[in-house]
Amino acid sequence: MRLSDDRISHIAHLVFDGVWKDDLVDFKNEEKALIEIKRAIADYLKVEDEADTIARDKIRSLSRDVPEGSREWDILYKKYFEEEASKKGFFSRG
Numbered sequence: 001m002r003l004s005d006d007r008i009s010h011i012a013h014l015v016f017d018g019v020w021k022d023d024l025v026d027f028k029n030e031e032k033a034l035i036e037i038k039r040a041i042a043d044y045l046k047v048e049d050e051a052d053t054i055a056r057d058k059i060r061s062l063s064r065d066v067p068e069g070s071r072e073w074d075i076l077y078k079k080y081f082e083e084e085a086s087k088k089g090f091f092s093r094g
Contacts (some may be wrong), residue, residue, distance in 0.1 A: 003045060005081035012037040047088045 015037050018024050027033040032041045051058075059066055059073060066073045 002049075003041075008041050009034075009044075013042055015041075016047055044090060047085060047090050051081050051084035051088070051090075054084045 012034055016027075016034055020027065050060070055077050059068075059076050062076075066076060
């Protein structure tokens with residue numbers, strides 16, 4: 001999923017505000033905390049994009065044609081996506 005830097009920054013601020021307001025953490029350096037939150041979001045999105053590309057490539061490489069949007073395609077996509085995401089240490093999507 002492609003998000004602009006502004007959108008990632010906005011999400012990072014929402015996360016930052018949420019954990020601070022819920023008194024889950026006290027930040028010693030707010031700027032550094034925001035930078036780390038932004039980096040974590042960007043890293044996750046990068047892995048998600050890579051897993052998406054690999055899953056789609058695997059489906060395309062099958063000897064038979066599996067039409068996108070079909071039940072079989074959805075099942076294969078989810079399987080391949082989760083395999084790739086777990087290789088990178090990320091949880092699977094719901």
